[in-house]
Amino acid sequence: MxxxxxxxxxxxxxxxxxxxxxxxxxxxxxxxxxxxxxxxxxxxxxxxxxxxxxxxxxxxxxxxxxxxxxxxxxxxxxxxxxxxxxxxxxxxxxxxxxxxxxxxxxxxxxxxxxxxxxxxxxxxxxxxxxxxxxxxxxxxxxxxxxxxxxxxxxxxxxxxxxxxxxxxxxxxxxxxxxxxxxxxxxxxxxxxDPRLLPIIRQQSAIGQLKQLGLGAMQFVQDYDEIYAFDDAAHDRALLPYVKSKSLFIIASTKDAKWHFNDNLSKTSLAAINEPARTVLFYDGSALDSEHLNFRFDDKTLICFADGHVSALTKDKLKDILWKP
The missing domain is CATH 3.10.450 (Nuclear Transport Factor 2; Chain: A,)
Structure with missing residues (x-):
């Protein structure tokens, strides 16, 4: 028993x-x-x-x-x-x-x-x-x-x-x-379902960039409409606006970070003539289109200065701007 x-x-x-x-x-x-x-x-x-x-x-x-x-x-x-x-x-x-x-x-x-x-x-x-x-x-x-x-x-x-x-x-x-x-x-x-992982990763990353873009917009409104930070410090500058450190690490990666376009550091909003084409945040290792990462279905994700996010193939990169 x-x-x-x-x-x-x-x-x-x-x-x-x-x-x-x-x-x-x-x-x-x-x-x-x-x-x-x-x-x-x-x-x-x-x-x-x-x-x-x-x-x-x-x-x-x-x-x-x-x-x-x-x-x-x-x-x-x-x-x-x-x-x-x-x-x-x-x-x-x-x-x-x-x-x-x-x-x-x-x-x-x-x-x-x-x-x-x-x-x-x-x-x-x-x-x-x-x-x-x-x-x-x-x-x-x-x-x-x-x-x-x-x-x-x-x-x-x-x-x-x-x-x-x-x-x-x-x-x-x-x-x-x-x-x-x-x-x-x-x-x-x-x-x-593992078949959904690629699209989930991309959608999660897009969501991160949208929040970073919004956080950057809120930051510059508090700092005389100037991007008063650089890539090395953008996480410290924006953390009070986005509330989560995880947003700075690209979704589905362990430590790959989103980068701020340092060409906009110390730049005013008024000086950016085409914000819808100007890179704000990107996934890459240098300030040019040659060093971007295409980790999402052979596309790279970019947040532009107007806040919108696009998934771009290599042939679409000729339309983007790195300098204001």
Missing amino acids: KRLFLTALPLLICCVAFAQPDPNVAGMGKNPPEAEGIQPINFSWDTPANAARSFMGALISSNELYLSIAVAGAHYGYYGDEEWVDILRNAYPFNTAQNLKVDDIIVDESTEEEATVTVSAHRESRNGQGRPVPAGERITYTLRLRHEANPLPFPPEIKKIWRVVPLSTEEVLAKSFHTLPPLSLAATLSLR
Whole structure:
């Protein structure tokens, strides 16, 4: 009997752990402190509405274990290397979900096997005590769900659960990230299809450059419209404006940095005649088009002085300017 109990103990522990709310998930319990005042999330997949709410809870908290349960076709557990962890934390659709507060979930259509729900939510900001403060307009999202085999080894009596249907990999590859519904895209990324990595890396890098461009614009507005920094110090100069050191390291690399165009150092905005063609940030080793890196599908990413970002092939470089 003792041997039987010891054999079954790991499964019992697993079941208990699954049944209890994770105190580290945002909105569950009072740990961490910033979660105070947020209603606990009860994870359940027995109805389309409950499954949609559970998916939203997992998405908002970037909890990869619960996402692996909530998304149709996903395998229960932890998969992929650390790059996927960063993707699930920082990619566009997950950033979109951060600070969302679900107001309502309405089941629009439902059969025994499929359902469509509308999720209504609004964004919350945080006050100095870490408590949520309602902010922003109401947003609605549509989710498709499917009733499919329970991926969990427990409890054995539950044969099927409702799970969110992701976009297909082909759909994601065919369009720009920002034209796709963010929640469905997040569901797709949680499947960790390696075919998506190249486009995810490029989109993440584009997002970094856009934030650096915006940070540089805010900086010069505070410094008499002058780029009062150089490449060697641009990270220190812009950190108060972009808030994250990770933005200075090119997405999917360990230590490759974005570079500031030193030709613009000490230059005023008024002196830049064609900002839409003038390089602001780039990926390369020298101040010319001959030393750029083409790490994203044989394209190099450049942020221009007007703030827009382009992915350029070598034949397009003749149109860019390095000097004001």
